[in-house]
Amino acid sequence: MSTPIIRVRDMAFPRFQVPDLDQMEAFLTAFGMQRSTRTADALYMRGSDGQHHVHVSHLGPAAFVGLSFWATSHDDLETLARGTRTRVEPTNEPGGGAVVHLRDPDGRRIDVVHGLAELETLPLRSHPALNTGVERPRIGTLQRVASGPAQVKRCGHAAIKTTDLATLSRWYGETLGMLVSDDIYMEGPDKPMGRFVRCDRGSEPADHHTLLLLETPEVKLGHVAYEVADFDDLMVGHDHLQANGHGGRPYWGIGRHILGGQIFDYWKDPFGFTIEHWTDSDLLRADTAPGAHHILNALSQWGPMPPPDLDF
Numbered sequence: 001m002s003t004p005i006i007r008v009r010d011m012a013f014p015r016f017q018v019p020d021l022d023q024m025e026a027f028l029t030a031f032g033m034q035r036s037t038r039t040a041d042a043l044y045m046r047g048s049d050g051q052h053h054v055h056v057s058h059l060g061p062a063a064f065v066g067l068s069f070w071a072t073s074h075d076d077l078e079t080l081a082r083g084t085r086t087r088v089e090p091t092n093e094p095g096g097g098a099v100v101h102l103r104d105p106d107g108r109r110i111d112v113v114h115g116l117a118e119l120e121t122l123p124l125r126s127h128p129a130l131n132t133g134v135e136r137p138r139i140g141t142l143q144r145v146a147s148g149p150a151q152v153k154r155c156g157h158a159a160i161k162t163t164d165l166a167t168l169s170r171w172y173g174e175t176l177g178m179l180v181s182d183d184i185y186m187e188g189p190d191k192p193m194g195r196f197v198r199c200d201r202g203s204e205p206a207d208h209h210t211l212l213l214l215e216t217p218e219v220k221l222g223h224v225a226y227e228v229a230d231f232d233d234l235m236v237g238h239d240h241l242q243a244n245g246h247g248g249r250p251y252w253g254i255g256r257h258i259l260g261g262q263i264f265d266y267w268k269d270p271f272g273f274t275i276e277h278w279t280d281s282d283l284l285r286a287d288t289a290p291g292a293h294h295i296l297n298a299l300s301q302w303g304p305m306p307p308p309d310l311d312f
């Protein structure tokens with residue numbers, strides 16, 4: 001592969017349009033985020049990490065607007081702007097910072113950002129050690145899990161549906177430096193129907209996937225996904241959402257994926273967008289070679305089968 005224009009560091013946040021910001025805020029709060037900023041026509045929600053926001057909603061008819069990624073430096077934004085014949089601009093949004101606005105080959109809005117305000121991190125409740133059949137290190141400490149919303153740390157990845165996987169995958173590789181982690185196929189490895197790609201952080205580990213690109217008959221969002229504190233946190237978060245969903249509903253889970261290895265729990269938000277809690281992802285360095293797997297060997301290690309409408 002040719003040298004990419006830049007190598008983004010991570011997914012930053014998705015951007016949606018929804019007709020009711022109050023309902024979105026109530027759902028996302030029950031999902032485990034907290035309000036960062038609210039304006040007359042937009043809602044910015046944060047996780048426990050220091051990023052100013054991890055989810056953006058604008059007031060309007062329900063729509064998925066686009067994805068944002070973190071650049072490693074302001075210089076990288078300048079390099080990206082030169083390489084794509086665009087400009088580095090102020091975000092003109094809460095949190096400040098700078099942005100390069102791009103469109104991927106599907107026409108999806110892709111923003112690459114840097115320099116947004118850092119917030120104080122919020123403490124995560126610590127989790128006592130697990131006693132297993134092999135090791136029982138927790139002695140005299142009682143395992144007690146506080147109920148309530150999950151503790152969302154950060155936005156981790158998105159799945160996007162495309163009609164042209166090869167073209168989309170090439171663009172994310174050449175423009176944002178994404179590396180192929182694993183392909184999934186039905187007929188044969190030379191005809192992938194899906195591709196998991198991750199950020200290239202060199203010798204520093206990155207989540208197994210930052211994007212899942214899926215070839216389908218339509219261009220649309222699959223889902224956006226948020227890292228939570230741990231497995232118990234995901235489970236109590238599920239119970240909390242069941243009781244306080246504000247129009248959201250459980251969609252698929254709870255299970256453990258094969259590719260990426262995460263424990264997952266997918267929900268529909270009140271406006272029909274798929275949003276995932278996950279924890280315990282596989283981490284890879286840049287030197288891990290791509291894999292290819294038949295779809296039937298690529299879904300879950302345990303947990304329910306996916307819903308028949310495959311809207312994730």
Ligand SMILES: [Fe+2]
Pocket residue numbers: 157159223225276
């Ligand atoms: Fe996911």
